[in-house]
Amino acid sequence: MPYQSSDKTRQKKDTKRTAMMQASVRVFAEKGYHAATIRDIVQEADVAVGTFYFYFPDKETLFVHLYEETALFLLQAIQQGIQSRATIPHQITGGLQAYINIAVYEPAIVQLLLVGGVGTVPSLAVKRATFRENLIMSWQRPLDTALDNAHILPQNTRRTAEALAGAFDEVVLNLLNAPDPESEAEAAVQDLIDFSLRAVAYTGL
Amino acid sequence: MPYQSSDKTRQKKDTKRTAMMQASVRVFAEKGYHAATIRDIVQEADVAVGTFYFYFPDKETLFVHLYEETALFLLQAIQQGIQSRATIPHQITGGLQAYINIAVYEPAIVQLLLVGGVGTVPSLAVKRATFRENLIMSWQRPLDTALDNAHILPQNTRRTAEALAGAFDEVVLNLLNAPDPESEAEAAVQDLIDFSLRAVAYTGL
Amino acid sequence: MPYQSSDKTRQKKDTKRTAMMQASVRVFAEKGYHAATIRDIVQEADVAVGTFYFYFPDKETLFVHLYEETALFLLQAIQQGIQSRATIPHQITGGLQAYINIAVYEPAIVQLLLVGGVGTVPSLAVKRATFRENLIMSWQRPLDTALDNAHILPQNTRRTAEALAGAFDEVVLNLLNAPDPESEAEAAVQDLIDFSLRAVAYTGL
Amino acid sequence: MPYQSSDKTRQKKDTKRTAMMQASVRVFAEKGYHAATIRDIVQEADVAVGTFYFYFPDKETLFVHLYEETALFLLQAIQQGIQSRATIPHQITGGLQAYINIAVYEPAIVQLLLVGGVGTVPSLAVKRATFRENLIMSWQRPLDTALDNAHILPQNTRRTAEALAGAFDEVVLNLLNAPDPESEAEAAVQDLIDFSLRAVAYTGL
């Protein structure tokens, strides 16, 4: 394996690289793309500026990469929460729990996705659109299935999915601004489940 | 009469000032606070850099002022749409129509509020929080009244209002990204009305 | 007199022009050339910016002109105080009284000359050098005469004159920084007379 | 040993920092605070603009710092020249030699103090006042002692000290404008010693 550095070296490298990415998420989440400086990031990660450019080509590329990766992580968690269940109530519950879980324990990730990457670099616009689209689709798919099975009343599931996605985001952001998000998380999940089941006109109630 | 601050002169001044503010809204809405440069703004308004500073003290002050003014305008329109009606279905209809009307005919205003002012200057954070709070309260008030009158089932109206506000925003943003927002507006309003009445557990259906 | 505007007009013009020059002296004296803005000057004179450029070609020209005029005024006052007397003690007394009188009652003039025009525009450098040279010469001339008449002991009168000029300036600046310059002026004059007569080795003491 | 803040590196940094400070002194001395631009300074130091801001927080801070440091240096030199001697003639000689020595070999320092910092930034005003006060006090102290010992006749020593300080400054500035200051320095010192001993009414002559 000549092209590969030793485990020890790789581990150290990965350690530093990971530290910088986590620092980046925090800094971008807190300040947004433009207000965050490379200096902010390297100070948070406790490395030198030059080190940043050893691991990442530039600020924009890192940010877009971070956004993609983070978006994928959140989407997969939500989809996992949805897909492991069979009926709409459980699916919504599963997806929401996954979402709010991440929001509470990794707030920087959610903040990066929801506020850190708004109105920034052109190259991000398409990534952001894709993320929103995937997020909406994640909620639309169970709705379509439920509609087929007459578990919900007829409706424009696309629009319902958009509305649910927006509703969840807003509640999550308000939750994160609360003094103790963790303690309120469970109630928020329950309120949103109730809200959603009513909103999708769930016939099983 | 060597010089006269005549109506004509004053009117011209106001005209130019207004033009610059509108240009600013467009640029801020499109690029967000940080990415928008003074040069962008003055080019959009077709004036020189110095002219900007003749009318406005600095970029930040203008932005915050713009945000406040715009937020007030949107809030009043929505509240006007709500308060001129008596029952929840009509109130939601009125508020939504006002919101989507502005979104379609003054998209920059909505974009400035929803995306332009995210993660920007500290002095804006409180304005933004106030705006979101007022927006949520605008929806919560009719819910509380309806709950008192048993027009909706018992629920955490605060959370419902948050969810509705977020739902509306997301649908509006998706609408604005559509190829022809105007043609879809009516359907979007109707879908959201239906969504909302289900979501708030309106008992009159 | 076709080329001449009416008395009334000219008077008004002179009034305004004079007001601006006096305002300029005050502003330049207080802030120095660079820190003083045209806006400062016209506000102090209560006219519009355009008016400034009707009377004066530009900031630098006005400043240099002001400096020259002011320097001439001070020099003539000092020289008048010197030349109207016959012997060194009276000449020093006369010159000093004139200087300190102006310093106390027209502090802006002295401040403009001593501090307002330091290290500023190249075109002023020569004017300033000329002023200092003339000021020194004003004191050297009576010294030379006194030396010829053996009223003072042999010395390098040029150097003595430099030293006296510097001594007077410093005392004047300290006087102007005093809480009540006027009340201390007389004592300062007397101290400086004594100092000077000793310093020039006046033989008549 | 990927990187080492070795002596060599640190020395280089100090070297560059020192070079920039010296360049700053020269530029400020020549043009004064306002007329001196960052561009002037970095060109004189042959570095890029950013380098200036790597070493110094901003123009004003550097200038004030430079002024303080320079004032302290000059004051200590003069006081050292004074305090190492016992009687007024030797004290004046010592202080003057120190002053003129610096003026001739470090003209920028003296010019910065005497002309570069006049009528500039508010934060400098107090530093300048302190410097003048300390300078005057440096001359007043030996005068007070001499007066106690009856080595000079009764007089207002504060005023005499002011006058001497001003006299020295003026002669020094004239000396610096001479074609060959160094060659005239000795004579200037001697003339000023004579002038001063007469001016303070030294009784030992």
Added chain:
DNA sequence: TATGAATGAGAATTCATTCAT
């Protein structure tokens, strides 16, 4: 790999000056 000094393009802001009215 890692460092941080050095760079310079670009941003915000100021202000002398012009000119249509």
Added chain:
DNA sequence: TATGAATGAATTCTCATTCAT
């Protein structure tokens, strides 16, 4: 004459990026 809106060159300062060590 007088006005003040409009201009844009010049200035200060920031920050992403590079590179010698």
